[in-house]
Amino acid sequence: MEENKVASANEEMLNIKGLVVHYETEDEVVEAVNGIDIVINRGKAHGLVGETGAGKTTTALSILNLVPDPPGRIVSGEITLDGQRLIQFKELTEEKRAELEEKGAWAPSEPALTEREYEHIRGNKVAMIFQDPMTALNPIMPVGEQIAEAISLHQNLDKKAAMERTREMLEMVGIPGIRADEYPHQFSGGMKQRVIISMALACNPSLLIADEPTTALDVTIQAQVLDLMHELRDKFNMSLLMITHDLGIIAEMCDEVSVMYAGRIIEHGTLEDIFDNACHPYTQGLFNSIPNIEDRKTELRPIRGLMPDPANLPKGCAFCPRCDYAMDTCAGRKPEKVWLSDTHCVECHLYQAGDTRRKL
Amino acid sequence: MSNNAATAAPAESLHKIYKRKSQLRDVWHRFCKNKMAFVALCILAIIVLAACTADLFWDYEKDACELHISEKLQHPSREHLLGTDEVGRDILCRLVYGARVSLKIGIGAATFALVIGCILGSIGGYYGGKIDSVIMRFTDVLLAIPGLLLGIAIVNAFKPTVFYMALAFGISYISKFTRIIRSSILSIRDQEYVEAARAIGAKDSVIIFRHILLNCMAPIFVQYALCIGTRILSVSTLSFIGLGIQAPTPDWGSMLAGARAYIRGNAYLVMGPGVALLLTISSFNIIGDGLRDALDPRLKK
Amino acid sequence: MSNNTENRDILLEVRNLKKYFKRSDGFLHAVDDVSFALERGKTLGIVGESGCGKSTTGRAILRLTEPTSGEVIFEGTDITGLTKSEMRKMRAQMQIIFQDPFASLDPRQTISQAIEEPLRLNGIVKNKDERFNRVIELMEIVGLAERLVNTYPHELDGGRRQRIGIARALAMNPKFIVCDEPVSALDVSIQAQILNLMKKIQKDQGLTYIFITHDLSVINHFADDIAVMYLGRLIEKAPTEILFNNPVHPYTQALLSAIPVPSIHSRRKRVTLQGEVGSPINPKPMCRFASRCPYAVKTCMQSEPPLAEIEKDHFVACHLHN
Numbered sequence: 017m018e019e020n021k022v023a024s025a026n027e028e029m030l031n032i033k034g035l036v037v038h039y040e041t042e043d044e045v046v047e048a049v050n051g052i053d054i055v056i057n058r059g060k061a062h063g064l065v066g067e068t069g070a071g072k073t074t075t076a077l078s079i080l081n082l083v084p085d086p087p088g089r090i091v092s093g094e095i096t097l098d099g100q101r102l103i104q105f106k107e108l109t110e111e112k113r114a115e116l117e118e119k120g121a122w123a124p125s126e127p128a129l130t131e132r133e134y135e136h137i138r139g140n141k142v143a144m145i146f147q148d149p150m151t152a153l154n155p156i157m158p159v160g161e162q163i164a165e166a167i168s169l170h171q172n173l174d175k176k177a178a179m180e181r182t183r184e185m186l187e188m189v190g191i192p193g194i195r196a197d198e199y200p201h202q203f204s205g206g207m208k209q210r211v212i213i214s215m216a217l218a219c220n221p222s223l224l225i226a227d228e229p230t231t232a233l234d235v236t237i238q239a240q241v242l243d244l245m246h247e248l249r250d251k252f253n254m255s256l257l258m259i260t261h262d263l264g265i266i267a268e269m270c271d272e273v274s275v276m277y278a279g280r281i282i283e284h285g286t287l288e289d290i291f292d293n294a295c296h297p298y299t300q301g302l303f304n305s306i307p308n309i310e311d312r313k314t315e316l317r318p319i320r321g322l323m324p325d326p327a328n329l330p331k332g333c334a335f336c337p338r339c340d341y342a343m344d345t346c347a348g349r350k351p352e353k354v355w356l357s358d359t360h361c362v363e364c365h366l367y368q369a370g371d372t373r374r375k376l
Numbered sequence: 377m378s379n380n381a382a383t384a385a386p387a388e389s390l391h392k393i394y395k396r397k398s399q400l401r402d403v404w405h406r407f408c409k410n411k412m413a414f415v416a417l418c419i420l421a422i423i424v425l426a427a428c429t430a431d432l433f434w435d436y437e438k439d440a441c442e443l444h445i446s447e448k449l450q451h452p453s454r455e456h457l458l459g460t461d462e463v464g465r466d467i468l469c470r471l472v473y474g475a476r477v478s479l480k481i482g483i484g485a486a487t488f489a490l491v492i493g494c495i496l497g498s499i500g501g502y503y504g505g506k507i508d509s510v511i512m513r514f515t516d517v518l519l520a521i522p523g524l525l526l527g528i529a530i531v532n533a534f535k536p537t538v539f540y541m542a543l544a545f546g547i548s549y550i551s552k553f554t555r556i557i558r559s560s561i562l563s564i565r566d567q568e569y570v571e572a573a574r575a576i577g578a579k580d581s582v583i584i585f586r587h588i589l590l591n592c593m594a595p596i597f598v599q600y601a602l603c604i605g606t607r608i609l610s611v612s613t614l615s616f617i618g619l620g621i622q623a624p625t626p627d628w629g630s631m632l633a634g635a636r637a638y639i640r641g642n643a644y645l646v647m648g649p650g651v652a653l654l655l656t657i658s659s660f661n662i663i664g665d666g667l668r669d670a671l672d673p674r675l676k677k
Numbered sequence: 678m679s680n681n682t683e684n685r686d687i688l689l690e691v692r693n694l695k696k697y698f699k700r701s702d703g704f705l706h707a708v709d710d711v712s713f714a715l716e717r718g719k720t721l722g723i724v725g726e727s728g729c730g731k732s733t734t735g736r737a738i739l740r741l742t743e744p745t746s747g748e749v750i751f752e753g754t755d756i757t758g759l760t761k762s763e764m765r766k767m768r769a770q771m772q773i774i775f776q777d778p779f780a781s782l783d784p785r786q787t788i789s790q791a792i793e794e795p796l797r798l799n800g801i802v803k804n805k806d807e808r809f810n811r812v813i814e815l816m817e818i819v820g821l822a823e824r825l826v827n828t829y830p831h832e833l834d835g836g837r838r839q840r841i842g843i844a845r846a847l848a849m850n851p852k853f854i855v856c857d858e859p860v861s862a863l864d865v866s867i868q869a870q871i872l873n874l875m876k877k878i879q880k881d882q883g884l885t886y887i888f889i890t891h892d893l894s895v896i897n898h899f900a901d902d903i904a905v906m907y908l909g910r911l912i913e914k915a916p917t918e919i920l921f922n923n924p925v926h927p928y929t930q931a932l933l934s935a936i937p938v939p940s941i942h943s944r945r946k947r948v949t950l951q952g953e954v955g956s957p958i959n960p961k962p963m964c965r966f967a968s969r970c971p972y973a974v975k976t977c978m979q980s981e982p983p984l985a986e987i988e989k990d991h992f993v994a995c996h997l998h999n
Binding site: 067068204205206207234235236237238239240242243261262263264265266267268287288291292301302303305306307308309310315316317318319320322323 | 726727834836864865866867868869870872873891892893894895897898921931932933934935936937938939940941943945947949950953954
């Protein structure tokens with residue numbers, strides 16, 4: 017799978033439209049994701065950056081319909097993977113639709129596939145790696161077996177062929193094939209994460225979702241793992257959704273960035289758009305508050321306050337209470353998405369469509 | 377240091393303003409939210425109340441112990457709400473007096489086991505090493521002896537009074553408490569907040585009591601409640617086979633034993649003590665669970 | 678290692694500190710012959726990756742873990758020789774802030790109880806009401822609202838919990854605080870808040886810090902001097918500016934280059950280390966970094982390099998730079 021100049025009309029690998037996910041418990045409703053759009057093209061890497069509680073992991077789980085239900089529920093949205101619909105809007109009668117529109121409620125959605133069909137996609141077309149390599153591997157099974165399991169679930173290979181492929185995959189991530197019979201506890205953290213990567217890539221997925229894959233690793237090991245992911249991405253022309261809070265990793269690995277806050281994508285653009293021309297006060301605040309090893313003179317300027325409780329979001333813009341540029345409209349009305357250029361969009365009352373100048 | 381309103385206000389009043397609302401009230405509220413636990417507590421309260429006020433309604437000697445053969449085996453009526461037993465005594469009366477015995481032994485045994493278990497478990501768990509080994513071997517020995525047989529042995533060696541029975545049934549449960557407390561301490565001992573306490577200069581005793589034991593309260597209380605329940609069952613068992621509480625002292629176990637020969641046609645004879653045992657033991661169990669949930673400040677509903 | 682300590686106000690001196698743990702297969706050299714001196718009012722950053730021994734060093738200095746050998750001289754007194762009760766009295770002057778703001782607080786204590794405890798236990802303030810006032814004062818210093826006095830740790834977010842930890846450490850007016858990864862468990866935007874707070878407190882109260890972290894980008898805003906550790910040994914120590922501008926030890930170079938920079942114009946060339954970290958159990962008498970070092974030569978496999986001063990205040994343990 018060298019180059020993918022497929023004559024398919026669709027360059028889009030993943031298209032998420034208007035995704036809304038809630039966690040509903042007895043006491044409260046946690047609005048984890050509140051209407052986001054993400055488009056990832058074939059072979060591209062998309063970074064989803066935000067802090068804890070922004071809704072990034074929930075977004076990732078929704079793609080594969082893995083949001084724990086109950087209490088989680090995909091309320092609305094449409095997710096399409098390489099032309100195939102994963103989550104679709106429900107068919108509604110005209111009057112029901114009008115009723116909902118009047119109430120201002122979200123258009124309801126439902127899973128578009130059966131569980132069996134989802135299972136067919138998971139690990140096969142879309143692979144996901146999580147943050148903690150310590151708990152992602154079964155401690156009582158040799159790693160080779162775990163990788164082979166993933167392979168035999170999706171491909172019609174006999175046992176011997178599956179083990180062959182397993183060893184190939186391990187070598188590809190830099191682990192000697194003979195270690196396939198060892199148990200997870202015999203590997204270090206970095207190596208475990210590599211095993212997980214090889215498991216994820218065993219079936220040549222078109223999309224890899226990586227949720228904070230290196231947060232638990234040491235910095236020099238992180239460098240190794242990121243290099244590996246970069247190399248493999250190029251080799252397989254795989255799309256990547258990289259979820260992280262670390263802007264440095266985004267700068268290294270991604271082509272496009274979406275900044276998430278309180279369940280909404282408040283800014284999106286190419287690397288240049290975000291790193292050189294961040295428009296949203298939150299994005300700029302993030303850059304100001306993180307230490308930059310190459311720019312040591314500046315003082316750290318933290319964002320005051322805390323992220324809002326997702327069970328209790330404020331009426332207007334969710335960032336307003338912490339924003340130094342807040343205006344009167346901000347507290348009362350949620351900002352709409354505004355396109356500043358072909359690639360750069362932002363949700364902020366400070367901007368109108370076509371504004372290219374930063375107002376910060 | 378800093379000149380703020382806090383230091384300007386008289387020292388006393390500030391403290392009173394922030395007088396911490398009692399932790400006990402918090403626990404109580406959480407406990408009451410649990411309907412089953414609350415009901416169980418009420419049932420138990422009724423039983424205890426009845427046991428304490430029995431003398432208001434009956435005379436112990438006359439109603440609970442003396443034989444009234446002429447009135448034997450009467451079905452429940454207005455005069456004898458639960459009927460009379462095989463020698464004519466009012467069953468309800470005996471039930472209530474029997475509660476006293478059961479509760480005394482149950483709570484006595486459980487408390488004895490708890491206190492000894494706490495001491496042994498804390499010392500063993502916190503200090504480890506040889507002390508721990510000795511204590512653990514001691515509890516192993518205790519575990520090797522079946523509780524009921526130990527009870528029979530002690531009761532035969534001494535007198536079958538409430539005190540010795542409580543002692544006997546308490547001893548057999550020490551091991552359980554010791555192990556539970558010891559494992560709780562082991563799991564907490566290496567937590568960072570224990571280290572933090574040491575860093576601010578706390579002595580070992582303070583660390584063990586304030587930081588470790590109090591944080592193990594949940595399993596201890598659950599076990600305590602369960603323990604009372606099982607002790608009551610053990611006493612009744614022993615009395616049922618005739619080796620426990622001796623006649624004429626009323627006890628639920630011996631009431632059941634006496635009723636055995638007459639069950640056919642007189643089902644009411646076993647209903648009383650049977651239901652009493654069921655309610656009491658279940659209530660303790662449910663209260664134990666309820667306490668555990670109410671005591672953990674981290675458990676959200 | 679001798680240090681030019683005469684004309685400086687040295688608060689703490691650590692000499693040949695060792696901490697070995699006995700394991701079934703040998704001795705784990707967690708801290709192996711670490712020495713340095715710390716000036717009053719300054720911050721020393723100890724950096725390294727997991728397993729390098731930095732946390733153990735911090736705890737050994739405070740004798741929360743007993744050192745296997747070596748001396749810790751605090752204001753002229755060797756505290757390794759003190760008895761248990763003498764050490765308890767010493768603790769008021771040397772405190773610690775922990776990494777995990779949840780695990781380091783007793784879940785059964787309210788904020789005020791947690792902050793009050795050191796005052797109560799050490800008899801610093803005997804009157805209950807005065808103690809309470811001091812608690813409020815401390816809460817204000819660390820930026821905790823008065824109304825939070827009766828809340829429990831689990832009701833608060835990580836940033837606030839860490840402030841409780843800081844308030845607790847400050848309660849006894851210490852001279853010296855070991856900060857063990859104090860912001861690693863916090864969200865990015867909260868990290869900056871806490872770091873700024875700690876810096877301000879240091880200035881206001883003339884504190885001396887040892888700041889332990891794996892995050893070099895954080896340390897650069899905070900420390901005056903930095904010591905880099907690897908597998909229990911101190912392999913480079915220099916003032917911050919010098920370390921970042923001119924890292925000498927190959928490990929330091931690799932470490933600095935591995936940090937992802939949040940900028941798309943970074944010109945940095947990355948040195949990716951091969952292989953895995955060696956084992957700290959019964960290490961052989963050779964440079965512990967040799968197996969991964971791109972510049973290793975024969976001498977590196979044969980003996981441990983001593984820590985040598987290559988320029989003023991810049992120490993390196995490397996055979997190539999002796």
